[in-house]
Amino acid sequence: MYKLILAVRSILHRILPYNEFSDFIINYLTFIGVHKRKPGKKLWFNDYLYKIKNTQEMLNPIRQFISDKYLVKDYVRAKVGDKYNVPTLAVFYSYEELKNYNFPENCCIKPTQASQAVILRKNNEDISIEQTEKWFNLNYYKQTRERNYKYLVPKVIVEPLIFNSTDLIDYRFYCFNGKAKLICIDVGKFSGYKRVFYNKYWEKQDFSLKYPLYEGEISKPDNFEEMLKIAEKLSEDLNFVRVDLYSNGIECLVGEITNCHASASQTFVPLNAEEKASRIIFGEIE
Template identity: 40%
Template structure:
């Protein structure tokens, strides 16, 4: 860790010195607060800021950023500064908390790694709240060579166990793109976001039954701090566009908007089993300092989806950006 800290400190020095030289060339009078300098460059030319960050990393390593803990930390820093237009800090802010999880040994906590695998997360869910909250598993395909010969059910759900965002909903014996499924075995989601909990996961494909009601059931994603649910959001689609609404636990709307995801416009009724969902989320989150628990519910039946260590890779900004302060107060205040 000491070597990693020394390497990271060296990267920061290179970046800060390069940024100061760039600011002087633009006529900015020094001294200037670091975050103010970052914000200025972001307004003037975001590409310049990107080049300074990546240039500092390349100078440190004398080449590409390696897939090491130090390399992961520097990649996370570059993403953080570019997307949030400031330096990460030690205050109990939402994004800074995720950054800390992502860039320390906490992301490699065996439990965090275990629940990152969709096959194994069901074992955790079963042990904590019972198997009734799991969607049953039809099969696990463990080898890419088995995909062509596998007899997929006429109606099913297919997704990789080792990542996020990829899913196929098959109905009525629809033709499958087997090349897409086989391609999942080549994916390493760690390389997409440099979240080290994904780095060592074995690529597999999980097949689940397709339940019409649950397939269309809304998701409810709970942010939990030390085993206590604090805030949740739900996603919907309006005219083909994903929209989102945040709520407190009493089902009062919260005005938070994340970059690239519009605010939901329709009124959403409080789920009949919201209390049950809160209880499930809190039980599942009890072993973590901070985690997002994803549930699905049609208002009657609740099922667990995923446990997400770093929401949106830890660096999706709010609009306006200053809203992260109000959001952090709800979480940690």
């Protein structure tokens, strides 16, 4: 039945107009198809994200502003200081501007109004810059029905590689009411994706989200307390938000700030762990 619901959702996604009512229908069917239940009013992780995604909260000007990977740097600069920003080498508003640019031998190239799309260049290797042309016509809202992306102006940004590496640990701080509750870490992006969670006391949790649980241990960064303060400061203006940070143990930099993790469409591993994770995030378990 749930496969049928997702199939219907896929068809409707292609034919329904882009408006609030259509968004609700598609997001509702997606939630049921993925989670095999209806979204409820309880403070469970995906239910809470679903509520954010389907109310006017998603059009909160702050949420829209921080969804842009170029504009978010102004937010970071104002809240915690420019030293926590990844430097901007160039930003382009059209492919005509970009195609003749002399890209640095080590850099990161990505659209500012979308998620996951990225080109990492190291040691002056050849890159297919032509793929960026479609980024200038990309409206990520039309893929996910997350309205915070709907009005963003397409741009492509060029940055140096963070800590001159293409294989970084991304520390994702899940924050509620300005307090960091869980830290999500992905392991083995290129060799068997796994995921692990720690609480703010760096105690490993016995659950994962979407991917298998990583059985090993991750060392706490030497500057973890600084990272914690940065994440909480950046999250204090919103109820729930995910703050992604990178660290080399000495410095930390903001990767991005995410309003609705995975568009509320990832299940916990094991499935019944959602209740425990939700209680940690929303304050019943410290």
